[in-house]
Amino acid sequence: MNIYDFKARTIDGNEISLEKYKGKVVIITNTASKCGFTPQYEDLQKLYEKYKGQGLEILGFPSNQFAEQEPGSNEEIKSFCTLNYGVGFQMFSKTDVRGAGAHPLFNYLTEQAPFNGFDMNHALGKILKSLLEEKFPETLHGDSIKWNFTKFLIDGEGNVSGRYEPTTSPADMEQDIEKLLQQNPK
Template sequence: MSTLYDFTVEDREGNDVSLADYKGKVVLVVNTATECGFTPTYADLQRLYEEEHDKGLEILDFPCNQFGHQAPGTAGEIHTFCTGRFGVTFPQFGKVEVNGEDEHPLFTWLKEQKGFAGFGPDHKITPILIDLLSKDDEKWAEKADIKWNFTKFLIDRSGNVVERFEPTADVETVVKPAVEKLL
């Protein structure tokens, strides 16, 4: 059985990085975008990183332009935006695809471990996402595909996926308690 540590990704300069470098850490893998309604989530993730990094948390940021082309620019430009606007200090990697024939193997594995968890019913963007996704595929909710930017996968210190959080999951009230249980 695979773990997070079996994968290699590219950093924002195009260099290979083995995710085995994160052995023993609690890891949150996130697909992100800089021009999305969820982009302010960067600030929440940075706050979580600052609060929990010394206890063993790593947040791995993978920009993805597949959802509404909301991650334009190079990985370097995205990094400049994120550090300048949100003070991001967690690792940011090269752009990836998370669904489809060109999806990165890491995201294939993540989706195999944890399927779609459902959008928060009370989130103001949930009806918009449901409407948008329903137009393309009436069975969208049955598939493990990543539905939008800022889907998060929580991985334990042994490299196993523990939980999946959809973009509507609040970082402070939903993601942070799950992270803290693993730290």
């Protein structure tokens, strides 16, 4: 099994097979428009622009499961991403990424790449951990998605290569992305 076994609905409402991304290096991330990590859209877009010609794809899955930080409709989310961050990578319909209603893709991703903690050196690392401990302690158990902008790096064969928590900037993934792109010439 790999990511190519899953389908998802784009932000425009079209169901696609992730097999469309076969042979590409892919970042899959859950996103939100009203989060302290929302500026990561900018770094994700920079990575996309820099590496899309070499075979990088980014798949954004908006989710309203974390403090209701993605309340808008798919149309509002698309507009927000385009106007504020110039997002050109593929966005998907609002999706549950944890719990009983989680999209099977995210269950698969979290099974393949367990939670290894937050980067406590990140400006928001301690704040996020304290917030979760105080207000959402159930999210800290197991390997499920803990917060917005959890990122999964997928190799050119559809396998999970790494998991990066919200406290890891997309820019800090660049070396790992380059390594996978070199192993997987387009």
